[in-house]
Amino acid sequence: MTHILHRQISAVLPVASGGKGVELFDSNGRAYIDASGGAAVSCLGHGHPDVIAAMHRQADTLAYAHTSFFTSDIAEALADRLVADAPAGISHAYFVSGGSEAIEAALKMARQYFVEIGQPLRRNIIARKQSYHGNTLGALATGGNEWRRAQFRPLLIETHHIDPCFAYRFQEAGETDQDYAARAAQALEDKIIELGPETVMAFVAETVVGATAGAVPPVADYLRRIREICDRYGVLLLLDEVMCGMGRTGTLHACEQDGVAPDLMTIAKGLGGGYQPIGAVLLSQKIFDAFANGSGLFQHGHTYISHPMACAAALAVQEVIARDRLLDNVKAMGAHLARRLGERFGNHPHIGDIRGRGLFMGVELVEDRSTKQPFDPKRKLHARIKKAAMANGLLVYPMGGTIDGASGDHVLLAPPFICDVAAIDAIVERLGDAIGEALRS
Numbered sequence: 001m002t003h004i005l006h007r008q009i010s011a012v013l014p015v016a017s018g019g020k021g022v023e024l025f026d027s028n029g030r031a032y033i034d035a036s037g038g039a040a041v042s043c044l045g046h047g048h049p050d051v052i053a054a055m056h057r058q059a060d061t062l063a064y065a066h067t068s069f070f071t072s073d074i075a076e077a078l079a080d081r082l083v084a085d086a087p088a089g090i091s092h093a094y095f096v097s098g099g100s101e102a103i104e105a106a107l108k109m110a111r112q113y114f115v116e117i118g119q120p121l122r123r124n125i126i127a128r129k130q131s132y133h134g135n136t137l138g139a140l141a142t143g144g145n146e147w148r149r150a151q152f153r154p155l156l157i158e159t160h161h162i163d164p165c166f167a168y169r170f171q172e173a174g175e176t177d178q179d180y181a182a183r184a185a186q187a188l189e190d191k192i193i194e195l196g197p198e199t200v201m202a203f204v205a206e207t208v209v210g211a212t213a214g215a216v217p218p219v220a221d222y223l224r225r226i227r228e229i230c231d232r233y234g235v236l237l238l239l240d241e242v243m244c245g246m247g248r249t250g251t252l253h254a255c256e257q258d259g260v261a262p263d264l265m266t267i268a269k270g271l272g273g274g275y276q277p278i279g280a281v282l283l284s285q286k287i288f289d290a291f292a293n294g295s296g297l298f299q300h301g302h303t304y305i306s307h308p309m310a311c312a313a314a315l316a317v318q319e320v321i322a323r324d325r326l327l328d329n330v331k332a333m334g335a336h337l338a339r340r341l342g343e344r345f346g347n348h349p350h351i352g353d354i355r356g357r358g359l360f361m362g363v364e365l366v367e368d369r370s371t372k373q374p375f376d377p378k379r380k381l382h383a384r385i386k387k388a389a390m391a392n393g394l395l396v397y398p399m400g401g402t403i404d405g406a407s408g409d410h411v412l413l414a415p416p417f418i419c420d421v422a423a424i425d426a427i428v429e430r431l432g433d434a435i436g437e438a439l440r441s
């Protein structure tokens with residue numbers, strides 16, 4: 001008997017009772033290797049003593065003060081740190097309680113920016129199919145994940161979606177990476193022209209696509225081309241790094257590897273590593289200046305923005321990552337994970353693609369490797385894999401609808417930055433067994 005409206009009403013969930021390092025424990029004493037950090041959240045694993053100590057210190061000092069009355073030392077310190085390490089042009093941070101709130105705030109920043117600079121016609125948002133930007137109404141409207149949107153469509157603002165940069169599914173046979181990147185980016189320019197450049201406000205994209213398509217990185221110079229197109233038409237580039245950012249791909253920001261700096265960036269999950277709910281928008285100087293020289297405010301706000309406990313957890317997480325040089329470990333263990341996945345699944349008849357960056361990897365399942373034919377969605381292979389993995393003491397993040405929101409299955413892996421070779425080997429071993437069991441069931 002429960003009084004919680006759980007995600008699945010009939011599901012009988014184990015009770016999480018603790019966690020240490022790469023493992024979570026349930027109340028029956030079972031241990032699970034957390035190979036996905038929930039949804040790419042727990043970047044430091046569980047029970048990290050330094051983060052817990054920082055949260056204790058903050059609780060003893062100041063738990064909460066409303067931001068219309070006060071700022072706090074801890075929020076200022078976190079903003080200083082994030083801006084110091086941010087891509088070129090980013091000058092300020094805005095702290096919220098998660099990824100969806102960050103997207104909502106960023107969309108409003110984009111809109112207010114154009115109002116402030118005297119371009120009030122700019123209202124159109126262009127994003128990509130097979131993307132996820134959150135579940136609040138603005139974020140859901142922006143995302144291109146069909147099954148999540150379907151029943152809420154009458155409530156969603158109008159947005160526009162182009163095809164993603166998704167090599168395994170969209171690159172044509174014989175097409176070079178360069179040519180495919182150019183073709184995929186051209187879709188943005190075509191859409192801007194179709195809508196009228198003077199009406200387009202922002203292009204929104206996950207630097208590396210996460211939950212919806214399973215760790216899909218951009219190809220060749222795709223993002224640089226996107227940046228150029230945005231600049232050509234005065235459109236803001238909003239990179240959503242809620243899932244792929246904050247070190248997950250081996251650099252603090254995934255877009256560093258593409259040589260691109262956005263006008264707005266959203267971060268969350270790995271920012272606080274699950275120790276507290278926190279997300280942020282990182283905004284560029286030109287947006288800040290437009291507000292500062294215009295109305296003098298950002299017309300937005302929530303009760304818990306810049307929450308001191310959340311900021312303390314996030315600052316501690318980021319300090320541990322830097323102090324322990326964990327991004328080096330993400331690169332090394334990411335390479336090991338890619339190697340081990342290749343060894344285990346490279347010749348597997350039902351694994352069509354292994355992809356990703358750093359400790360952010362996806363494997364896509366297919367019925368037939370030569371035609372890339374997916375499994376019948378009714379089989380819910382992704383759900384079977386999740387169940388079999390849990391029974392094997394492994395937490396991974398499988399999802400269906402990989403290709404178009406209806407068909408396709410993938411498994412997303414996002415192990416903690418503290419993992420070692422033994423943990424990676426165990427993850428691949430248990431995943432292989434779980435996939436085998438799910439395929440047989």
Ligand SMILES: Cc1ncc(COP(=O)(O)O)c(C=O)c1O
Pocket residue numbers: 039097098099100101103132133134135206210211240241242243244268269279
């Ligand atoms: C890329 C991306 N953006 C936004 C969100 C929404 O974040 P939250 O669930 O914290 O609201 C998610 C969550 O999975 C995400 O992956």
